[in-house]
Amino acid sequence: METPPSDVAATHPVPDGQVVAPRPLPSPLAAVLVFLSSGAVLVLETASLRLVGPYVGVTLQVTSSVIGVALAAIAYGAWLGGWTADRRDPRPLLAPALVLAGIATAVTLPLVRYAGEVLRGGATAGILLLTALAVFLPAALLSAITPLVVKLQLGDLRRTGQVVGRLSSIGTLGGITATLGTGFVLVAALPSSAIMLGLAGVLGVTGIALGVYLRRQNRTTVPGKPRIKAVVAVLGLVGAGLTTVAPNPCDVETAYHCARVATDPAKPSGRMLLLNSAQHSYVDLADPTHLEFAYTRWFGAVADVLAPPGVRLDALHLGGGGFTMPRYLTATRPGTDNVVYEIDGELVKLAERELAARPGPDLRAVVGDARMLVAARPDASADLVVGDAFGHIAVPWHLATREMAAEIRRVVRPNGSYVQNVIDYPPLRFIRAELATVAAEFSHVALITEPDALTGTQGANFVIVAAQTPLPLTALRARLDVVSDGPVTLLSGSALTDFVGGALVLTDEYAPVDQLLATS
Structure with a gap:
């Protein structure tokens, strides 16, 4: 063979x-x-x-x-x-x-x-x-x-x-x-x-x-x-x-998000920004003072109490999204300097193209990570810092730590305020931890949310308000009643302390944000 x-x-x-x-x-x-x-x-x-x-x-x-x-x-x-x-x-x-x-x-x-x-x-x-x-x-x-x-x-x-x-x-x-x-x-x-x-x-x-x-x-x-x-x-x-x-x-797929802009069927000028199919921002192209989401109205209430309409502010925004709040502050307080730190450059372009975010003397978008950009900002350079940065439904962990809160406290002027949007679900472990974290750096802290959110029966938005000087709680309470569609809870003092309980303070060393958000 x-x-x-x-x-x-x-x-x-x-x-x-x-x-x-x-x-x-x-x-x-x-x-x-x-x-x-x-x-x-x-x-x-x-x-x-x-x-x-x-x-x-x-x-x-x-x-x-x-x-x-x-x-x-x-x-x-x-x-x-x-x-x-x-x-x-x-x-x-x-x-x-x-x-x-x-x-x-x-x-x-x-x-x-x-x-x-x-x-x-x-x-x-x-x-x-x-x-x-x-x-x-x-x-x-x-x-x-x-x-x-x-x-x-x-x-x-x-x-x-x-x-x-x-x-x-x-x-x-x-x-x-x-x-x-x-x-x-x-x-x-x-x-x-x-x-x-x-x-x-x-x-x-x-x-x-x-x-x-x-x-x-x-x-x-x-x-x-x-x-x-x-x-x-x-x-x-x-x-x-x-x-x-x-x-x-997706209408646009950026390096960070699947982004889509949808028209509000009930309002031809209304636009909803969806990131990874979650509702992130609402913009009324015809009326920049319109705040659709409850938490944005709460942001607006804090700004209205911090400075009367018409008085300019130096505002720093952590997260751009649909640029709803910069447009509101520009419309109600001409001359306000809005600086927006947004990590997603393509999202900035989308907002400019479809959501009427017009760059100019009153609006500057800086593309980059908010943690690093805040660290490079001068001391006492902002009257209002708005924290509204999210990765899907979670605040990025490095923006939720005590070290980040310390940087924000450094750039907020003595009579200024910091407001932060947080989403949490029962049993509300993350919002308690974030309140404890912010309170570790700011002398005065309050919490705005819907009453049902505190009972732990549903997920909701929570807005943390913090300052180094006493908060104008009476004026804020009155303003919240005006801008809100339904009942709103404003927690402070001992009631807030009881709500926070023994929650851990998040640090760069240990910040299990995703685990705290888990519902089980």
Whole structure:
């Protein structure tokens, strides 16, 4: 019997009973496959946060779920790839794995968008299911490629450690490159749909090219059955077709948010800004003094008590959103200097374009992280600081600590005030902790909210009012009664102390904001 050629892709018995192993892939090709497949998993992981954010938010729980599901996919994919590599020739499996991973990536986009409409909310089961739909299948298919390649390269047992170590390091470098490239470049330049479809295209084209190459190099490889090829092609077309008709919750996808501006059906001039499908701001294009949300009316009441209408203020806003409060202060107090610290530059452009936020002498938007920008601001430079920065429904943890409160106290003038919007849910652990934190730096603190919110029966907005001098509580109470549609509670003194109880003070060392917001 003639000995098979050395480039055969499957093991073959020879006359003396020995076995000829599959010929290794060229080292550069093996490196490219491991680099690409490992990197693609990290692109999926990063982009999936953008996909699921509009439906379940961008919280620590969501981030943890994406990471956990991705790691599970890597573990199961690597195990399955290794198990298969020991039972079948890995060569003819590489190209189909890449093509199927590309199809799975393309289908992920419409799948998440349809399922997201059903699973919308922050329930743990919904978060886990939606992140699994976004990540698991394509990541598992991609993670199976590395053990297939490793099996092909292990032709010499004396070099096993070198081969495994080299390919492992290349895979890690692929993941690092993809993480940095996606986070710093792709997300800033492209919407998540373009990232996902682009990745699907790269995987599909690479798989097809690899299949052609291996077929030419390996005479014994049997081309795929026409029926299987047809099914794969149909799946790819279905995925692309579903993507074109899947509901898109975004008008604009920024580096931080899925943003949409909706017209109020009851008021043609009314505009609602939705970030990750949550209502964040309301603007009346025809009337900048109109404050739709209760908490913005409470902000306005504090400003009205701090300075009578017509008296200018130096106001600092932490978070821009729809620029509702800067427009209100400019309209009621001409000459007011509004400085807005907003981390999302694209959101600033959206507000300028669609929400009548007009930059000028009375409104300056500074793009950057509020924590760092406040630290660089001069002492005693603001009459009013408005804290309204959110990542989905949570105040970013580094803006909720005592160290941040100390910086705000430093920039607030002795007769000025700090107001902060907080959202919390029963059992109200976060608002208690944040009150304790602000009170650790400011001598006088009060809380504005709806009566039902204090009973712990529903989630609500809470506005913290803080100053170094005694608060004008009587005047504030009277003004709240004027601007509010319903009953409003103003807590201060011993009643506020009783409400706060023994709540912890949040610090840069320990600020579990997401855990405090959890309802269980």
